[in-house]
Amino acid sequence: MKLTINGEPQEVASATLAALLDELAYDHEFLATARNGELVCAEERSACVLEAGDRIEILSPMQGG
Amino acid sequence: MFEVYGETVASRFLLGTAQYPSPQILADAVKASGADILTVSLRRETAGSGSGGRFWDLIREMNVKVLPNTAGCHSVKEAVTTARMARDLFGTDWIKLEVIGHHDSLQPDVFGLVEAARILSDDGFKVFPYTTDDIVVGERLLEAGCQVLMPWCAPIGSAKGPVNPDALRAYRSHFSGVPLVVDAGLGRPSHAAAVLELGFDAVLLNTAVAKAGDPVAMARSFAMAIEAGRLAYEAQPLEPRDMAVPSTPVLGMAVFE
Numbered sequence: 001m002k003l004t005i006n007g008e009p010q011e012v013a014s015a016t017l018a019a020l021l022d023e024l025a026y027d028h029e030f031l032a033t034a035r036n037g038e039l040v041c042a043e044e045r046s047a048c049v050l051e052a053g054d055r056i057e058i059l060s061p062m063q064g065g
Numbered sequence: 066m067f068e069v070y071g072e073t074v075a076s077r078f079l080l081g082t083a084q085y086p087s088p089q090i091l092a093d094a095v096k097a098s099g100a101d102i103l104t105v106s107l108r109r110e111t112a113g114s115g116s117g118g119r120f121w122d123l124i125r126e127m128n129v130k131v132l133p134n135t136a137g138c139h140s141v142k143e144a145v146t147t148a149r150m151a152r153d154l155f156g157t158d159w160i161k162l163e164v165i166g167h168h169d170s171l172q173p174d175v176f177g178l179v180e181a182a183r184i185l186s187d188d189g190f191k192v193f194p195y196t197t198d199d200i201v202v203g204e205r206l207l208e209a210g211c212q213v214l215m216p217w218c219a220p221i222g223s224a225k226g227p228v229n230p231d232a233l234r235a236y237r238s239h240f241s242g243v244p245l246v247v248d249a250g251l252g253r254p255s256h257a258a259a260v261l262e263l264g265f266d267a268v269l270l271n272t273a274v275a276k277a278g279d280p281v282a283m284a285r286s287f288a289m290a291i292e293a294g295r296l297a298y299e300a301q302p303l304e305p306r307d308m309a310v311p312s313t314p315v316l317g318m319a320v321f322e
Contacts, residue, residue, distance in 0.1 A: 006109040006110075007109070024112040024113075025112055025113040026110065026112055026113070027115055027118055029118065030110075030115075030117045030118035030121050030154070031110060031117070031154065032107060032150035032151065032153050032154035033150070034146055034150055037142065037146055038146065039146060039149040039150050039153060041153050042153060057109065057150075058109065058110050058112075059107040059108060059109055059110060059117075059150055059154070060107070060108065060109075060110035060116070060117020060118065060120075060121070060154075061105055061106075061107065061117045061118075061120050061121040061124070061154065061155070062105065062106045062107055062108035062117060062120065063081075063082045063083035063084070063085075063091075063105070063106065063120060064081060064082060064083055064104050064105045064106025064107075064133070064134045064136055065081030065082070065083045065084075065104055065106075065134070065136065065221070065270075065271030065272065
């Protein structure tokens with residue numbers, strides 16, 4: 001199905017957000033995730049079922065002022 | 066030492082972690098600054114890069130408290146979601162709340178700021194709002210649940226120092242008892258000393274250290290200035306006077322005519 005991941009359209013096979021992170025080879029430990037503008041907590045990712053057209057944000061710690 | 070949200074913070078120097086020439090220089094500058102609180106942010110992670118993890122490891126080794134920010138957010142929705150993501154990732158309910166209202170000046174959108182501060186405070190966050198020196202906005206932020214205010218002294222990254230000292234003086238006087246941190250616009254250690262002399266509890270800065278020729282030496286210099294400014298405030302500086310007043314006693318002067 002087609003999702004928008006960090007602003008880029010992408011075709012993926014995963015059914016859940018946790019599976020998506022594995023599919024894309026993300027390290028789960030250092031991430032914050034959101035689906036359609038709402039936070040998905042780390043412990044909720046396995047239960048977060050994806051739907052075509054979802055907008056997924058995958059963020060990590062970054063330098064900031 | 067000052068208190069914010071019931072926690073005692075040893076250093077009055079809050080330091081940003083962006084724009085340093087290298088991770089090692091960042092680490093050395095943090096050490097030289099003596100800062101206990103570092104600001105961090107969240108950005109999109111590229112799959113498989115691990116860059117966020119490396120940065121996070123570096124910060125965790127420093128044994129400091131992190132203050133995640135919502136830098137770059139231009140709407141209440143963006144800022145609120147970013148804050149919630151930061152809480153999930155960094156495991157802290159502290160958030161430096163920025164809702165930017167203008168691309169060029171990076172001036173806070175104070176209306177959105179108050180709205181976001183209320184939503185986040187109600188959600189259990191301890192909000193550190195980046196605001197202007199407007200006293201009415203400060204009042205609204207306190208009503209929204211903030212227990213600290215962080216007025217700018219000049220635009221972010223401008224290095225101008227306090228452009229309106231009278232406003233800062235009035236702000237300090239009005240918000241007696243509220244922890245106040247000058248955030249943004251400081252360029253030199255003397256600027257930091259000046260706002261500490263006015264009675265501000267702390268300063269938060271980034272660019273002035275990170276973009277200095279020698280960030281580590283500049284971090285140390287700011288730390289010294291902050292300490293000096295605070296000590297001067299506690300020592301109760303003399304108020305300026307319009308007329309000269311002799312410092313050497315006149316009584317007992319010899320008469321030669």
